[in-house]
Each structure stands twice: as C-alpha cells, then as structure tokens.
Amino acid sequence: MSLPKPEPSEAKRIALVATAQAGDPSFMTSLARGLAVLGAFTSHSRVLTGAELARETGLSRAAVQRCLHTLELLGYVAAEGRGYALRPRVLGLGHAYLTSASLARIAQPVLDEVRDQLKESCSLGVLDDDELLYVARAEISRIMSISLHPGSRLPAYCTSMGRVLLAERPLAEQREYLRKHPRAQLTERTCIDAERLLDILAKVRKDGFSLVDQELEPGLRSLAVPIRNQVGELVAAINVGTQAARISARQLVSVALPSLRAAAEKLRLQVP
Structure with missing residues (x-):
C-alpha cells in the first residue's frame, strides 16, 4: 500500500496559491510571497538562510531576498549570522485574533x-x-x-x-x-x-x-x-x-x- 502524499507546508501552500493566482489582477502576489516567507519559520527552524527559505517556499532566491528586505525594514525579521530570524513584532499578526x-x-x-x-x-x-x-x-x-x-x-x-x-x-x-x-x-x-x-x-x-x-x-x-x-x-x-x-x-x-x-x-x- 502506498503512503499518502504529504501535505505541503504552510509556506509552500501559500506560494502555490500565489503562483496559481498570478493572472488575477486583484490578487497581491507580493503580499502572498511575503506571507509564505514568514510561514517558513518554525520552532524547529528559527534561523534560515535565503537559500533555505527559497527551498522551503518554492520561490526564487531573488523573490525571497526582496521579501526579506521588506520584512526586515518593517521589523518582522532580522539578520542573524548567515541567515534571518523572526522578530517579536511578528507576534502581533496573530495576537489580535487570539485576544479577540x-x-x-x-x-x-x-x-x-x-x-x-x-x-x-x-x-x-x-x-x-x-x-x-x-x-x-x-x-x-x-x-x-x-x-x-x-x-x-x-x-x-x-x-x-x-x-x-x-x-x-x-x-x-x-x-x-x-x-x-x-x-x-x-x-x-x-x-x-x-x-x-x-x-x-x-x-x-x-x-x-x-x-x-x-x-x-x-x-x-x-x-x-x-x-x-x-x-x-x-x-x-x-x-x-x-x-x-x-x-x-x-x-x-x-x-x-x-x-x-x-x-x-x-x-x-x-x-x-
């Protein structure tokens, strides 16, 4: 009996949706890509390099670097060693739902x-x-x-x-x-x-x-x-x-x- 195909990670799921909706003028592909990069960070992968994020999301390294640059300027990620890690500000994205x-x-x-x-x-x-x-x-x-x-x-x-x-x-x-x-x-x-x-x-x-x-x-x-x-x-x-x-x-x-x-x-x- 063959094993069921694993579900894509949250990061890859978002990236796949972004790719599928590329022709939709109302869909913000850049926003979706940024969320995919954020979704690639887990408790088991606190610091990730650009190459690792590209592999995890399925996005190009150039797209990942643009996302990281934007997220760093906004205070959601920070450079750490050779990679990037989430900043505490990211907690606010989910805090509003959980507290409300x-x-x-x-x-x-x-x-x-x-x-x-x-x-x-x-x-x-x-x-x-x-x-x-x-x-x-x-x-x-x-x-x-x-x-x-x-x-x-x-x-x-x-x-x-x-x-x-x-x-x-x-x-x-x-x-x-x-x-x-x-x-x-x-x-x-x-x-x-x-x-x-x-x-x-x-x-x-x-x-x-x-x-x-x-x-x-x-x-x-x-x-x-x-x-x-x-x-x-x-x-x-x-x-x-x-x-x-x-x-x-x-x-x-x-x-x-x-x-x-x-x-x-x-x-x-x-x-x-």
Missing part, C-alpha cells in the same frame, strides 16, 4: 480554575486545517520539550484534544483525514494504524473523553473532553496534561475527568 476570540476570553478563567484545582496544565483547543490549534492555556509548569502556547499547533491524531474533536466527525470524514495526513511514529506508543485509530475515535465518541498515554511525547499523559455550546454543537476541547511518573492513567481519569466535565459544562452555559 470570544471563546479564548471566556475560557481563560475556567482553565485557570482547573489548573489551580488539579495542579496540572490545562488547555483549550480547536481544529484548524486538520491540526490541533491551541487557543488558550493555563500552565503550571513545563512538562514537555515542545513549547506550548496559544497559537501552537500539534497533530490531531495523537493528541487527546485532537482525538476528541476528530471523534465528532462522520466516519467518512475521519477516513479522509487519515488518508490525507501521514502519521509519524513520535514515540514507541504512538498509534499510526488507520483502522486502529478509527476504533479509538469510536471509543472516544462513546465514552465522551480521550486519554492519550505517551503517544505525543514520552512521559506525557493527557486527558480531554469536548466543549459544546448551548445548542449542543461541538466548539472546542479542553484537556489537562501531566507527567506519567506522577499519576497513572487510571488515576488521571478518576481525578481529572470530573473537573474537566464540570469545566466543559460551565463553558457550555457561557458559549453562544
């Missing part, structure tokens, strides 16, 4: 309450382009090597919130998601088998919660439940994450599930 999103505003006090009650980090997430997007977080301590904050993205198939959100989709959409998205074996426990994942999603939907035990990162357990609005529509998920050495999977469900469900009910009454 009503769900994040409503949820933050509830997340803080769960964190203080359980003494564990608590997060709120939604699906965006088939990835888990963190929109709010109350952190007790860093337990992951992956830095998490509002705006962070993680694979949906191996995260507790991602599975809660995927579980609500019709079976055909779940199969399409698994067909489109390659699944990496992030730890020895990570489930990547499509049929097994479908069974897991069915159980999550039946149980109303998802427990992920060291599939995203060794030593990390997380538990998530869905958040619905006042008419019962799924709008997000809420989770807690803990160190596996601190609490067993069974204890985590016993201790944290009531608090998460109470938080989800509190949010249900506030979310329109």
Whole structure:
C-alpha cells in the first residue's frame, strides 16, 4: 500500500496559491510571497538562510531576498549570522485574533480554575486545517520539550484534544483525514494504524473523553473532553496534561475527568 502524499507546508501552500493566482489582477502576489516567507519559520527552524527559505517556499532566491528586505525594514525579521530570524513584532499578526476570540476570553478563567484545582496544565483547543490549534492555556509548569502556547499547533491524531474533536466527525470524514495526513511514529506508543485509530475515535465518541498515554511525547499523559455550546454543537476541547511518573492513567481519569466535565459544562452555559 502506498503512503499518502504529504501535505505541503504552510509556506509552500501559500506560494502555490500565489503562483496559481498570478493572472488575477486583484490578487497581491507580493503580499502572498511575503506571507509564505514568514510561514517558513518554525520552532524547529528559527534561523534560515535565503537559500533555505527559497527551498522551503518554492520561490526564487531573488523573490525571497526582496521579501526579506521588506520584512526586515518593517521589523518582522532580522539578520542573524548567515541567515534571518523572526522578530517579536511578528507576534502581533496573530495576537489580535487570539485576544479577540470570544471563546479564548471566556475560557481563560475556567482553565485557570482547573489548573489551580488539579495542579496540572490545562488547555483549550480547536481544529484548524486538520491540526490541533491551541487557543488558550493555563500552565503550571513545563512538562514537555515542545513549547506550548496559544497559537501552537500539534497533530490531531495523537493528541487527546485532537482525538476528541476528530471523534465528532462522520466516519467518512475521519477516513479522509487519515488518508490525507501521514502519521509519524513520535514515540514507541504512538498509534499510526488507520483502522486502529478509527476504533479509538469510536471509543472516544462513546465514552465522551480521550486519554492519550505517551503517544505525543514520552512521559506525557493527557486527558480531554469536548466543549459544546448551548445548542449542543461541538466548539472546542479542553484537556489537562501531566507527567506519567506522577499519576497513572487510571488515576488521571478518576481525578481529572470530573473537573474537566464540570469545566466543559460551565463553558457550555457561557458559549453562544
């Protein structure tokens, strides 16, 4: 069986759209190219050279250099060694959405309450382009090597919130998601088998919660439940994450599930 073709990175996706719309007089190709260059920077590639950015975006080196020159003058990137790195100003591009999103505003006090009650980090997430997007977080301590904050993205198939959100989709959409998205074996426990994942999603939907035990990162357990609005529509998920050495999977469900469900009910009454 052939593996599904990997989805293009965000940078290449933007660059491809820019190329496809080159004949549209209303489409600003230069703006799209600049966004593609910004999208090429990730937590794993903090400093990139012009050649690396050209390779990542699919743009010519000349186009990349023009974008970098403009972004540097505007304060979004800065030269660092032989390459370029993002400047803090770039955070403002996403900050307006995250701070104005009503769900994040409503949820933050509830997340803080769960964190203080359980003494564990608590997060709120939604699906965006088939990835888990963190929109709010109350952190007790860093337990992951992956830095998490509002705006962070993680694979949906191996995260507790991602599975809660995927579980609500019709079976055909779940199969399409698994067909489109390659699944990496992030730890020895990570489930990547499509049929097994479908069974897991069915159980999550039946149980109303998802427990992920060291599939995203060794030593990390997380538990998530869905958040619905006042008419019962799924709008997000809420989770807690803990160190596996601190609490067993069974204890985590016993201790944290009531608090998460109470938080989800509190949010249900506030979310329109």
